[in-house]
Amino acid sequence: MIEISQRYLRVADYLENEVGFQKWSRFHFPGLKYNVTMTNMVESSNSMLVTAREFPYIALLDVIQEKMSKWWNERRIVSMSLTSPLTLNRENKLRPRFTGSNSMLTIQLNPIMYQVFDIDRLPCAHAIVAALHARVGVYSLVSPYYTKKYYMLAYQQTIYPVGSQSQWDVPDEVVSQVVLPREVKDRKRGRPKNSRYPSAGEFKKRKNRCGKYGQLGHYKKKCRSEAGSTEGNPPTNMTAL
Numbered sequence: 035m036i037e038i039s040q041r042y043l044r045v046a047d048y049l050e051n052e053v054g055f056q057k058w059s060r061f062h063f064p065g066l067k068y069n070v071t072m073t074n075m076v077e078s079s080n081s082m083l084v085t086a087r088e089f090p091y092i093a094l095l096d097v098i099q100e101k102m103s104k105w106w107n108e109r110r111i112v113s114m115s116l117t118s119p120l121t122l123n124r125e126n127k128l129r130p131r132f133t134g135s136n137s138m139l140t141i142q143l144n145p146i147m148y149q150v151f152d153i154d155r156l157p158c159a160h161a162i163v164a165a166l167h168a169r170v171g172v173y174s175l176v177s178p179y180y181t182k183k184y185y186m187l188a189y190q191q192t193i194y195p196v197g198s199q200s201q202w203d204v205p206d207e208v209v210s211q212v213v214l215p216r217e218v219k220d221r222k223r224g225r226p227k228n229s230r231y232p233s234a235g236e237f238k239k240r241k242n243r244c245g246k247y248g249q250l251g252h253y254k255k256k257c258r259s260e261a262g263s264t265e266g267n268p269p270t271n272m273t274a275l
Contacts, residue, residue: 096195096196099193100195106191120176120180124176
């Protein structure tokens with residue numbers, strides 16, 4: 035926050051006084067946010083179904099089932115091959131802390147100042163030193179959601195493919211319902227947009243390139259450069275070097 039205040043005073047004032055730390059700082063957030071326990075699954079699903087979402091509904095469900103089955107199987111194999119009580123990601127993060135605790139001394143810590151476990155769900159190097167001094171197992175201080183047991187339980191179920199429609203067991207109250215097609219509004223001209231609109235921070239202005247000389251900033255039809263004049267930009271087709 036100090037670095038932001040030194041470079042962007044108005045931004046720092048907005049984040050601190052108008053937005054509030056609890057809405058963008060992971061430390062001040064009242065619950066668990068981001069990192070391992072929460073990721074943007076919507077964005078991941080959208081990128082996975084860029085092509086498949088144009089399919090009919092049944093074909094789209096088949097693609098989702100196939101992809102999920104593949105992921106479940108891969109993670110099930112990984113969970114069964116683990117030799118540590120923790121997942122590989124958490125083990126790799128905990129081990130450097132354990133190594134760094136060898137050069138520390140045991141002192142009385144203020145629990146308000148050291149809240150690493152409340153956010154990370156992993157003991158910090160100071161807590162590891164205190165646990166070893168008190169003869170407490172370090173792995174017992176880790177959240178159970180990071181353990182091999184929970185990892186295996188998360189992917190133990192089997193995802194079965196959707197069978198033929200003739201084999202579906204549909205209740206009578208569902209069969210008797212009449213589903214009308216949705217109301218179709220007048221379509222706008224041109225091809226419908228499939229990709230989402232980028233936010234303000236994601237927008238990137240596309241630069242046009244001249245198809246004649248390779249210059250940036252204009253099309254071939256609007257090119258006013260003389261033949262052979264590239265103004266430092268190499269042509270797209272160079273036959274002699």
